[in-house]
Amino acid sequence: MPLPELIEIVPPTRPVRAEVTVPGSKSITNRALVLAALAAGDVTLEGALWSEDTQVMIEALRKLGFAIAVTPEPDEPCNRRITVRGLGGRIPHGGTRASPLDLFVGNAGTAARFLAALACLGNGVYRLAGSPRMHERPQAALLAALRQLGCRVESSSDRLPAVIHGMGTAAAAAPRRCTVNIQESSQFASALLLCARTGGWQVEVVGQDAETAPYVTMTRRLLEVFPHRGGCFQIEPDASSGSYFWAAGWLLSAPGAPTNKAPVPGWWREASPVQVRHWPTSGWQVDAAFPDFLPLPRTVSRRDQLGDSILTAIALAADAAACPGRAADEGVVFTELGRLRLQECERVAAIRTELTRCGARVVEAGDTLTVYPGRLHGATLQTYNDHRLAMCLAILGLNVPGIRLHNPACVRKTFPSFFQKLAAPPPAGTGVTILNAQTGGRLREDELFAG
Secondary structure, eight states, X not given: OOOOSEEEEEOOSSOOOEEXXXXXXXXXXXXXXXXXXXXXXXXXXXXXXXXXXXHHHHHHHHHTTOOEEEEEOTTOTTEEEEEEEOOTTOOOOOBOSSSOEEEEOTTOHHHHHHHHHHHTTSSXXXXXXXXXXXXXXXXXXXXXXXXXXXXXXXXXXXXXXXXXXXXXXXXXXXXXXEEEEOSSOTHHHHHHHHHHHHHXXXXXXXXXXXXXXXXXHHHHHHHHHSOTTSEEEEOOBOHHHHHXXXXXXXXXXXXXXXXXXXSSTTHHHHHOSEEETTOXXXXXXXXXXXXXXXXXXXXXXXXXTOSTTHHXXXXXXXXXXXXXXXXXXXXXXXXXXXXXXXXXXXXXXXXXXXXXXXXXXXXXXXXXXXXXXXXXXXXXXXXXXXXXXXXXXXXXXXXXXXXXXXXXXXXXXXOTTHHHHHHSOTTTSOOOEEEETTTOOBOOGGGSOOO
């Protein structure tokens, strides 16, 4: 049975000690799928995420003509072993001007951007389209860069839907060069870099901290170690998804355990009663640093300190129980949040609105939120069809009675088993009771999967 439209999180009444697993990284999985398709031989991805965002990528690659085998992995229900038959840069299928090959990307920013660049390597005509929200999200800087490379791109708004006329991979008389601005999204640069080796492209990245942008750095490091001639590649767990369980451990600690005077940096990774297995140590994922931000510092930047897990930190900052020793007038300042406005929803306004429903004091000024700790109360919250927003608000329910969430199934985008993990008995989960808020009945494990 599917998740009901409205659920309620019931705070646990006993201490919890757990060691949970989280699915593979969405960012790495979708990058690796593109590189596997371009490889010269079969590539097997171990620990790959199996969720809405990666499924739309796989379906698009299959439509392009790539053979892909998918098998379950026993240790994590939302992971798969995925084998892609790479064709050395050749893209088998393409449409015509009269009948373009349609590629649907849903609301997956990685799929929308990466497939746009990949389509330029084909020899046909491709039409990329997605959900209504995806058609609102920025694409202009990427499309401009593709045009600089010589690719013909048709779009009435420089967003999706767009029609891309592939130009193949034949060597040009001179190197093809482009400059891409990542002010709105670093995925623009990653899309080009993933395809640059095959296309013979030279890509200059400019804009917001171009040389140190965390997700561009991830792409460059992946390119260095990926088995381009075939082989196996292990995908590490998703650090953004893991942040919810580090936050759960923080909220579920025995009274007085958290302190604003951490003994040594990173101490919470050892002390937390809720551990995340196989925590990433590669340095590729900026959100792998999340446990090191507990207790929360005075300021946190979205630019270079945390990625999507900054939403988890914002939610924690509103609950006085998560900020021991911090005065009510001593807020945490979250800066450089502009990109959050351009993602699955307008996340800055959304999280401010929903935390305010719970009694939080949140001040928005430009692209900064200042969040003051206080005593929160239960409320019925909207999730804006945004997986990250749903999960970080759900964590508040571990401490605040009466937290209800509309459309919890939106977590299918990156973490379909999230609510199963919350409800699973320790040590595999936190043992939280989750109710159907409309009937009051406790939801079984099979009713908590967002399939």
